Amino acid sequence: MYKVLVMDGISDLGIQLLNDAADVTVDKKIGLSESELIEIIADYDALMVRSQTKVTDNIMAAAPKLKVVGRAGVGVDNIDLQAATSRGIVVINAPDGNTIATCELTFAMMMSVARSIPQAYRKTVSGEWDRKTFVGVELRNKTLGILGMGRIGSEVAKRAKVFGMNVIGYDPFLTEERAEQMGVKLGSVNEIAAQADFITVHTPLTPETRHIIARPQFELMRKGVRIINCARGGIIDEAALVEAIDAGIVAGAAFDVYEQEPPQADHPFLNNPKIIVTPHLGASTVEAQENVAIDVSEEVLHILRDEPFKNAVNMSPVPPAVLSKLQPYFNLGDKLGKFIGQTTEVAIREIVVNYSGDLADVDTAPLTRYIVRGILANQLEGVNIVNAMHLAKTRDVNIVIQKSAATQTFTNLVSVTLKAKNEVRVVAGTLLAGYGERIVQIDQYPVDIAPSGNLLLISHNDKPGIIGKVGTLLGNNDVNIATMQVGRKVVGGSAIMVLSTDKKTPKEVLQQLIQLPELTHVNELTLD
Numbered sequence: 001m002y003k004v005l006v007m008d009g010i011s012d013l014g015i016q017l018l019n020d021a022a023d024v025t026v027d028k029k030i031g032l033s034e035s036e037l038i039e040i041i042a043d044y045d046a047l048m049v050r051s052q053t054k055v056t057d058n059i060m061a062a063a064p065k066l067k068v069v070g071r072a073g074v075g076v077d078n079i080d081l082q083a084a085t086s087r088g089i090v091v092i093n094a095p096d097g098n099t100i101a102t103c104e105l106t107f108a109m110m111m112s113v114a115r116s117i118p119q120a121y122r123k124t125v126s127g128e129w130d131r132k133t134f135v136g137v138e139l140r141n142k143t144l145g146i147l148g149m150g151r152i153g154s155e156v157a158k159r160a161k162v163f164g165m166n167v168i169g170y171d172p173f174l175t176e177e178r179a180e181q182m183g184v185k186l187g188s189v190n191e192i193a194a195q196a197d198f199i200t201v202h203t204p205l206t207p208e209t210r211h212i213i214a215r216p217q218f219e220l221m222r223k224g225v226r227i228i229n230c231a232r233g234g235i236i237d238e239a240a241l242v243e244a245i246d247a248g249i250v251a252g253a254a255f256d257v258y259e260q261e262p263p264q265a266d267h268p269f270l271n272n273p274k275i276i277v278t279p280h281l282g283a284s285t286v287e288a289q290e291n292v293a294i295d296v297s298e299e300v301l302h303i304l305r306d307e308p309f310k311n312a313v314n315m316s317p318v319p320p321a322v323l324s325k326l327q328p329y330f331n332l333g334d335k336l337g338k339f340i341g342q343t344t345e346v347a348i349r350e351i352v353v354n355y356s357g358d359l360a361d362v363d364t365a366p367l368t369r370y371i372v373r374g375i376l377a378n379q380l381e382g383v384n385i386v387n388a389m390h391l392a393k394t395r396d397v398n399i400v401i402q403k404s405a406a407t408q409t410f411t412n413l414v415s416v417t418l419k420a421k422n423e424v425r426v427v428a429g430t431l432l433a434g435y436g437e438r439i440v441q442i443d444q445y446p447v448d449i450a451p452s453g454n455l456l457l458i459s460h461n462d463k464p465g466i467i468g469k470v471g472t473l474l475g476n477n478d479v480n481i482a483t484m485q486v487g488r489k490v491v492g493g494s495a496i497m498v499l500s501t502d503k504k505t506p507k508e509v510l511q512q513l514i515q516l517p518e519l520t521h522v523n524e525l526t527l528d
């Protein structure tokens with residue numbers, strides 16, 4: 001039974017989905033401190049949060065069973081991604097569900113700041129009929145600068161065009177063609193600062209975007225500019241904004257997010273008549289909360305059940321078309337990795353993976369993760385497909401990927417070469433229609449083996465009577481041989497023997513085997 005801990009007020013629709021799963025139990029807690037969470041987290045396989053819970057390394061260190069942190073929303077700046085990756089915890093988010101909600105709040109904020117709606121409301125309900133103070137500006141023919149042209153930024157741009165605004169966008173990942181399609185001009189941060197009447201930010205908070213709008217940019221701005229932040233506190237330098245308002249540069253600002261949340265009671269935004277504020281409500285619509293809760297719950301279930309998933313933040317995403325091509329090979333990759341990983345005990349220096357045939361023109365990165373995980377699993381605890389590449393890198397294992405055309409014999413072939421000091425091992429496998437995974441080459445020897453169960457990999461000199469000697473020794477020790485394969489290049493030369501056995505071969509029997517003078521090496525491999 002998987003245990004899921006749900007924090008931060010996630011919609012009941014998502015929780016219902018988890019509750020309906022026969023293999024899951026759900027606990028819901030709100031407002032736990034870091035230390036309270038640390039006390040209980042050890043029991044849980046999955047943790048689900050919104051932006052409120054800070055998922056720190058300390059929390060993850062106390063969670064040996066934790067497989068996944070699910071973020072019911074977009075921003076994952078409240079989760080220590082690096083720590084999650086090195087601990088092999090998948091972090092997933094729900095990137096699409098709250099785009100429109102946040103875009104619409106941004107527009108509501110832009111219109112509110114253009115027309116001083118909250119300020120006018122406050123005066124009106126207090127009994128004052130003031131028609132002079134609140135003369136606003138129109139959006140039509142104004143220039144809107146958008147920093148971050150992803151899902152939300154693009155939707156904001158679309159709506160701004162309908163309002164007759166000119167839009168300038170800044171996003172290093174936005175191509176000119178895409179900008180042109182959207183009717184958006186591209187500009188640098190400083191160009192936007194100098195030209196825009198309204199500026200809104202829609203980037204994630206990263207070291208590059210922190211204070212991307214700060215004093216130098218405010219100094220470039222036109223008098224009367226209005227600033228909106230419905231993305232993350234810290235993208236705009238709060239202190240510099242207040243200075244720019246005091247200096248008469250910024251006419252108004254609308255903020256949904258803050259460098260510290262909730263802001264302290266004496267935060268300068270809270271009593272500034274030119275700044276309107278909301279308490280991080282971008283994603284707070286019924287629709288968005290249902291969307292993100294369902295999306296993240298479905299993904300959490302996939303991960304708990306070892307099924308394919310898509311929205312991992314700490315692994316590169318796999319498009320569905322690629323996933324459907326690669327998925328049949330994951331088991332083969334896992335078995336090849338485990339096989340070759342168990343053939344060496346010394347430090348691995350390089351792993352060379354060659355994909356040929358059907359796999360040559362697919363993005364095979366996700367499959368490589370299965371292979372590398374299989375290899376490292378023999379030497380390291382806690383390695384999985386999330387942290388495999390990271391762990392390989394931290395151990396200075398060079399990973400080389402090669403692609404080549406189909407061989408004459410196989411329509412697809414995955415060949416893995418493992419290079420260690422003074423040692424090079426090779427294993428290759430294929431997926432045969434109707435037969436499943438087969439290992440078809442070990443070192444230089446062609447073989448045909450189903451990669452499963454207990455295997456004995458024996459290197460020997462090709463001499464008459466060896467097979468009998470090995471068989472007798474195993475038989476006398478009650479180790480039943482299920483299948484046997486021998487491979488050699490030339491008669492009388494070096495050769496290999498691969499035996500699959502019904503149970504593990506006891507250590508003392510392995511020692512007796514290696515005493516046989518014709519054998520040069522014996523490896524016992526487990527491939528389950």
Ligand SMILES: NC(=O)C1=CN([C@@H]2O[C@H](COP(=O)(O)OP(=O)(O)OC[C@H]3O[C@@H](n4cnc5c(N)ncnc54)[C@H](O)[C@@H]3O)[C@@H](O)[C@H]2O)C=CC1
Pocket residue numbers: 073074075076095098099102147148149150151152153170171172173174202203204205206208209230231232256257280281282283284
């Ligand atoms: N107020 C709220 O409740 C909500 C806030 N958000 C925030 O909005 C942000 C954007 O969300 P989406 O549009 O869904 O994400 P997205 O990933 O679709 O878009 C982010 C865009 O920022 C761009 N970007 C990254 N680094 C940049 C840089 N240094 N300079 C300029 N552009 C850069 C990316 O290329 C991408 O196009 C989220 O990261 C989150 O922090 C999201 C949802 C709700």
Ligand SMILES: O=C(O)C(=O)COP(=O)(O)O
Pocket residue numbers: 050051052072073074075076098280281282283284
């Ligand atoms: O999705 C995001 O990035 C948000 O900021 C929404 O945060 P929330 O889930 O409302 O705490």
